[in-house]
Amino acid sequence: MKQYKMFINGEWISSANNQFIESLNPYNREIWATIPEAGKQDVEKAIEAANYSFHNGWKQTSGYKRARKMNKLASLIEKNADKLAEIETKDNGKVTRETYKQMFFAARAYRFFAGYADKIGGETIPLDNTEMFDYTVREPIGVAVLITSWNSPIQLLTNKLAPALAAGNSVIIKPSEHASASTLEIMKLIEQSDFPKGVVNCVTGGGEIGELLTQSSNVSKISFTGGLNAARYIGKNAAENFVPLTLELGGKSPNIIFEDADLEKAVPGAMAGIFASSGQTCIAGSRLFLHESIVDQVSKELKVKSENIVLGDPTDKKTEMGPIANETQYNSIKAMLKETEDEGAKILTGGLAERKSKGLFIHPTIIVDSNNSMKVAQNEIFGPILTIIPFKDEKEVVQLANDSIYGLASGIWTQNLARAHRVAKQIEAGTVWINTYRASAVQAPFGGMKHSGYGKERGLHALLDYTKVKNVMIDLSEDVRDPFSIKI
Ligand SMILES: NC(=O)C1=CN([C@@H]2O[C@H](COP(=O)(O)OP(=O)(O)OC[C@H]3O[C@@H](n4cnc5c(N)ncnc54)[C@H](OP(=O)(O)O)[C@@H]3O)[C@@H](O)[C@H]2O)C=CC1
Numbered sequence: 001m002k003q004y005k006m007f008i009n010g011e012w013i014s015s016a017n018n019q020f021i022e023s024l025n026p027y028n029r030e031i032w033a034t035i036p037e038a039g040k041q042d043v044e045k046a047i048e049a050a051n052y053s054f055h056n057g058w059k060q061t062s063g064y065k066r067a068r069k070m071n072k073l074a075s076l077i078e079k080n081a082d083k084l085a086e087i088e089t090k091d092n093g094k095v096t097r098e099t100y101k102q103m104f105f106a107a108r109a110y111r112f113f114a115g116y117a118d119k120i121g122g123e124t125i126p127l128d129n130t131e132m133f134d135y136t137v138r139e140p141i142g143v144a145v146l147i148t149s150w151n152s153p154i155q156l157l158t159n160k161l162a163p164a165l166a167a168g169n170s171v172i173i174k175p176s177e178h179a180s181a182s183t184l185e186i187m188k189l190i191e192q193s194d195f196p197k198g199v200v201n202c203v204t205g206g207g208e209i210g211e212l213l214t215q216s217s218n219v220s221k222i223s224f225t226g227g228l229n230a231a232r233y234i235g236k237n238a239a240e241n242f243v244p245l246t247l248e249l250g251g252k253s254p255n256i257i258f259e260d261a262d263l264e265k266a267v268p269g270a271m272a273g274i275f276a277s278s279g280q281t282c283i284a285g286s287r288l289f290l291h292e293s294i295v296d297q298v299s300k301e302l303k304v305k306s307e308n309i310v311l312g313d314p315t316d317k318k319t320e321m322g323p324i325a326n327e328t329q330y331n332s333i334k335a336m337l338k339e340t341e342d343e344g345a346k347i348l349t350g351g352l353a354e355r356k357s358k359g360l361f362i363h364p365t366i367i368v369d370s371n372n373s374m375k376v377a378q379n380e381i382f383g384p385i386l387t388i389i390p391f392k393d394e395k396e397v398v399q400l401a402n403d404s405i406y407g408l409a410s411g412i413w414t415q416n417l418a419r420a421h422r423v424a425k426q427i428e429a430g431t432v433w434i435n436t437y438r439a440s441a442v443q444a445p446f447g448g449m450k451h452s453g454y455g456k457e458r459g460l461h462a463l464l465d466y467t468k469v470k471n472v473m474i475d476l477s478e479d480v481r482d483p484f485s486i487k488i
């Protein structure tokens with residue numbers, strides 16, 4: 001049994017009250033590691049360490065020096081990709097064919113943001129009064145709290161940590177209690193990358209630890225990936241202390257296939273949208289809108305293909321879908337499937353079939369005879385459940401696609417260029433994929449609209465979200481000013 005420790009102020013520590021959480025492998029349902037369960041004392045220690053490091057050196061460190069450490073971290077991630085992928089898979093059941101690739105994507109992100117670290121400049125601003133000189137500087141915000149979910153711990157962490165460090169902030173990380181191990185493995189690499197102690201801290205434990213962190217008046221930025229309920233608490237806490245917030249929340253993303261689409265590409269695209277990661281991804285294309293003329297053909301193809309998906313050991317390269325990441329999520333998916341049947345929608349394939357192995361498996365499931373108002377089409381399931389909804393024309397499908405509280409991602413499949421742009425313009429979502437789905441790039445800003453959150457991760461937008469702008473105005477004239485009137 002592996003016994004992890006937390007990383008606070010450059011030291012590896014157990015929780016002050018010696019409590020811990022057990023980590024369960026969702027494939028064999030064996031407890032394989034223990035993680036410290038932090039208490040108030042540990043949280044306070046992390047906040048103090050992060051503030052001390054920020055004010056005593058880190059905020060004055062040059063971008064070039066920050067970049068060198070980040071590039072070192074990137075190389076270490078690449079070197080340890082196998083091990084990191086294996087640990088992440090053990091913790092959340094995501095297939096290693098994806099987790100392994102994600103490690104190189106993470107390394108790429110650290111390099112991308114490292115490239116920006118020594119280029120965070122300001123602007124000189126021409127004023128109406130030409131005897132005044134005005135410029136801006138971008139400064140790090142201070143101590144950032146980074147809270148992540150269990151579905152892709154390293155990727156979600158990287159989306160936050162890379163821009164936060166590039167901009168010169170100190171951080172306190174709180175991974176999900178369901179999958180903290182890979183984040184703690186990253187802390188080992190942080191230690192080897194020569195970041196000053198206290199710049200990167202990681203406290204582990206449940207939601208109450210996140211609550212304590214976000215209630216603190218000694219943090220200056222919060223970035224959260226998770227669900228709506230926790231986001232509401234965090235939003236209130238952030239508002240109490242006027243702390244800027246980035247929220248990456250859920251989705252119920254529309255994937256639209258028009259009658260003129262190249263179905264050879266669109267069908268695997270629809271599958272990538274919902275069955276990759278066993279559907280446990282915020283960008284899941286869980287609502288598949290099919291033009292009425294292709295519903296029968298595409299449904300049949302999807303049924304056959306999804307019944308051939310290889311479920312099994314997530315560490316086996318041949319496995320396409322691993323287990324559901326944890327018992328809570330597994331039970332929540334099962335409850336939603338039951339509700340779907342009660343609502344009168346039909347399960348074309350998959351559903352609540354008994355699992356043959358010990359693991360927490362849910363078969364790839366396709367729902368038909370449903371409409372966009374049903375709960376299965378409105379509630380985020382975070383599992384391999386695809387709802388097929390027919391549509392008549394462009395106008396109707398845009399209205400249906402936007403009829404959701406969420407606005408994270410979307411897909412459009414068509415060979416008509418004008419239609420692709422027209423629909424992209426009308427869709428209320430932070431990401432629109434055209435003739436692809438679940439494609440990723442470190443340069444492209446990612447983040448939701450509506451209840452999917454606000455703020456951006458990845459790309460230059462993410463970096464700027466970890467900076468604050470200061471304006472400096474200098475009077476170059478020899479004038480003695482009128483004290484009782486504004487100077488313009
Ligand atoms: N937009 C995006 O980029 C992504 C969004 N998500 C969304 O995340 C959700 C699923 O993740 P899940 O982990 O179950 O979500 P939760 O909101 O339950 O948890 C997310 C993180 O927040 C912590 N947390 C829980 N309650 C609080 C609180 N009151 N204050 C501070 N922190 C808290 C959790 O701790 P703990 O788990 O230890 O209790 C965890 O670390 C889905 O809605 C999904 O769509 C997921 C991936 C990507």
Ligand SMILES: CCCCCC/C=C/C(=O)O
Binds near residue numbers: 277280283
């Ligand atoms: C443009 C894609 C960004 C995805 C960020 C979070 C998703 C995690 C996952 O799919 O596992």
